[in-house]
Amino acid sequence: MFRDVYDIEDSEQAKGYLSFWRNMAIESNTQPFIKFANMLKAYWSGVVKYFDSKLTNxxxxxxxxxxxxxxxxxxxxxxxxxxxxxxxxxxxxxxxxxxxxxx
CATH class of the missing domain: 1.10.287 (Helix Hairpins)
Known part of the structure; x- marks a missing residue:
């Protein structure tokens, strides 16, 4: 499901989907997913900038x-x-x- 975020064209929809996925990952009670979701939260501003610029480092x-x-x-x-x-x-x-x- 996480990879589906890259198929979304609109940046606001992609940010919303990523937020939705993060909440689902936390509710899954699967420790690796929770750890990744917390990392997404910590680096949220940098991660969502990708959807506006489509640039990576x-x-x-x-x-x-x-x-x-x-x-x-x-x-x-x-x-x-x-x-x-x-x-x-x-x-x-x-x-x-x-x-x-x-x-």
Whole structure:
């Protein structure tokens, strides 16, 4: 039932349905649903903003995951400039045409 909220076109109807679903989840006396419903209540303003803008922060979370991976791979950079350059190199999808050296 929760996924049905994404099929609703009108943002006010979607907010109403989400509120209805949250109340049903609390009345179900199923602990995982109650925990999720309480989390929805705590983050209500951020969750319902999705229905107005249809934007998420998924792209930012993906970029952050790449940066954290770079930090773990490097096991420390000598200075912050090298770390920032590596972030640009890996996250900006830069392409370089470097000449091949033949020996």
């Amino acid at each position: 998924g792209i930012l979370e993906g970029i952050n995951a790449k940066i954290q991976l770079l930090k773990r791979r490097a096991r420390g950079f000598r200075n912050i400039k090298n770390f920032i350059n590596m972030i640009y190199f890996c996250c900006a999808k830069l392409k370089f045409d470097c000449p091949r050296l033949t020996t």
